[in-house]
Amino acid sequence: MILRRLSGAGEFLEVAGAYLERREAEHNLLLGLAGRLRAEPTLFGHEPYLAVVTDAETVVGAFLRTPPHNLVLSELDDPVAVELVAADLLEVDPTLPGVLGPKAAAARFASAWQQLGGASGRVAMGERIYRADRTHAPAGVPGRMRAYEPADRETTLRWLREFADEAMAPGDPLLDAEDWLEGRLREPDGGVVIWEDASPVSFAGFGNPTPTGIRVGPVYTPRELRRRGYATALVAALTDVLLRRGRRHCFLFTDLANPTSNSIYQRIGYTPVTDVDMWVFG
Incomplete structure (x- = not known):
């Protein structure tokens, strides 16, 4: 698997859009944020973190962060993808405040984050998408x-x-x-x-x-x-x-x-x- 950082929301949606749209309800936050950033790149005042993980050129996970907010995880077709993202993001911003995502994926990211040297984590809120x-x-x-x-x-x-x-x-x-x-x-x-x-x-x-x-x-x-x-x-x-x-x-x-x-x-x-x-x- 390969992690690929993307330069902007337009490229993020070009690469990951079809993957995200297959589960549009689950990914409504990611799709909505990326759409806003494509229209207004400086909306949040900081450079966003936009990345995908691919396996044989097929997207298996997509990831977005608008500092100072939490990282948002997509549904994952390969759960190992979060470990690549944790390692990459630890180099970019070791002060990451948290992560939001599917229950198993978020827990796996939190575990990888701590094992790689990041801060320990805890579940602050469970949410349901309707x-x-x-x-x-x-x-x-x-x-x-x-x-x-x-x-x-x-x-x-x-x-x-x-x-x-x-x-x-x-x-x-x-x-x-x-x-x-x-x-x-x-x-x-x-x-x-x-x-x-x-x-x-x-x-x-x-x-x-x-x-x-x-x-x-x-x-x-x-x-x-x-x-x-x-x-x-x-x-x-x-x-x-x-x-x-x-x-x-x-x-x-x-x-x-x-x-x-x-x-x-x-x-x-x-x-x-x-x-x-x-x-x-x-």
Whole structure:
């Protein structure tokens, strides 16, 4: 097997795109990030790490990192591929904060990373990827979805910071709320929507499209407004709009430690695809 670093997101998608698209739902994060980087190479402010491992010129794994964030692993056709990547990345950036990927692949990478001299790791969060090809709205939820407006900025920024405090795994690089919001509003296929019940009560982001789908998230309702169905209704309405615009699939990630989110999304049409683990090092 051979590891090949790639010079940009365009080359990454040219080499690995067909491999990733065969499991589009599993690879929605990789495809979405690479698509954004192809359109906006300086989006994250640092040179990304983009690599594939091939066996007899056939791709068996693809890997992407946008510093300071974690390395993202694809599904692997040969699990040994992560050991080549661990050795290569240790030379490039021995301060790698973590890795996100399929459970077995992420565990194998973490083990190889430590054996090669990197920091020890632990699972900080287990997540589940969901896909919806159709959706239905929950009954009896007051309010309506509307587009984000400039007057929503301060509320949305506050909610983003609260979301990061509650939902991001310990050791994960901090979310810069202002950068995230500006980037999502600037993205041609992305955006933010609000659920309004007399006043704003919940928000959701969407963007990072894949060849036939798009990712929904984050989704947040402040604590004092929960258990009223706002987030469920918002995700259902947003998903319906995105599918009506021509997307065949919508994807989202949930924290496996949160039974509420894992149940409510299934009630509106999302089905589980696979589980991934986030490891943090140090």
